[in-house]
Amino acid sequence: MIITIDGPAGSGKSTAARKLAARMGIPYLDTGAMYRAVTLAAIEANADLRDDAALANIARQGDYHLDLGPTHIRVTLGDRDVTEEIRSMRVSERTRFIAASPGVRRELIERQRRIGRQLGAMVTEGRDQGTAAFPDADIKFFLDASIERRAERRYHELLADGEDVTLDQVLQNLRERDTTDSQRAVAPLAVPPDATRIDTTHMTIPEVVELLYDTIRSRGLNMVPASHRDTHVII
Ligand code: DC
Numbered sequence: 001m002i003i004t005i006d007g008p009a010g011s012g013k014s015t016a017a018r019k020l021a022a023r024m025g026i027p028y029l030d031t032g033a034m035y036r037a038v039t040l041a042a043i044e045a046n047a048d049l050r051d052d053a054a055l056a057n058i059a060r061q062g063d064y065h066l067d068l069g070p071t072h073i074r075v076t077l078g079d080r081d082v083t084e085e086i087r088s089m090r091v092s093e094r095t096r097f098i099a100a101s102p103g104v105r106r107e108l109i110e111r112q113r114r115i116g117r118q119l120g121a122m123v124t125e126g127r128d129q130g131t132a133a134f135p136d137a138d139i140k141f142f143l144d145a146s147i148e149r150r151a152e153r154r155y156h157e158l159l160a161d162g163e164d165v166t167l168d169q170v171l172q173n174l175r176e177r178d179t180t181d182s183q184r185a186v187a188p189l190a191v192p193p194d195a196t197r198i199d200t201t202h203m204t205i206p207e208v209v210e211l212l213y214d215t216i217r218s219r220g221l222n223m224v225p226a227s228h229r230d231t232h233v234i235i
Contacts (some may be wrong), residue, residue, distance in 0.1 A: 056103025
């Protein structure tokens with residue numbers, strides 16, 4: 001069973017996806033972490049961030065790995081744990097170049113489908129999971145919230161990570177990312193036509209998770225065979 005959750009930054013989809021997956025006992029795939037890992041690898045390789053072929057090559061051959069489980073995701077670059085570093089502003093400010101690269105998107109979508117086949121059941125979240133990556137997903141969600149609310153959430157996350165940013169900077173970064181995410185030529189952020197839309201502006205995370213869970217149940221979907229429980233995968 002493939003469950004997709006798409007939406008803009010700060011819509012609450014990452015936390016909701018992780019908690020939903022944990023509740024169901026299946027892995028979750030944070031596809032933003034894949035784009036972030038490739039971004040960090042490209043920065044460290046001093047790659048030209050507008051050179052599609054160079055970026056695609058890093059996405060294909062870069063020494064980055066994701067360890068996915070129902071309650072965690074760990075990202076490594078070479079032998080370094082970069083799980084936190086990929087969330088820094090240094091990386092966030094450059095992800096849009098990597099997300100706009102057709103070669104990178106082709107490679108990462110291919111990897112996402114491979115992971116889906118390997119796991120059989122997962123919650124996958126990003127910008128294009130219900131549209132480009134898994135158009136035949138069993139159930140699709142699209143989460144959204146006002147930009148002010150999304151900026152507030154991101155700001156608090158960054159503060160907790162010890163970043164020195166202002167709410168205004170985060171708001172500005174989100175505005176830029178919203179524009180590039182929805183206007184880029186390849187796989188722009190779009191609501192899948194068959195997705196359930198949820199506005200999380202005034203909702204808490206537990207409320208969002210409850211609603212996702214209830215929606216899955218009310219569709220009568222097979223709630224994950226036992227053989228798929230507690231699997232995790234390293235890519
Ligand atoms: O969700 P996030 O902020 O961690 O995403 C990081 C970047 O990757 C952001 O610029 C959007 C992009 N992204 C994408 O283009 N497609 C995805 N499926 C996931 C993320």
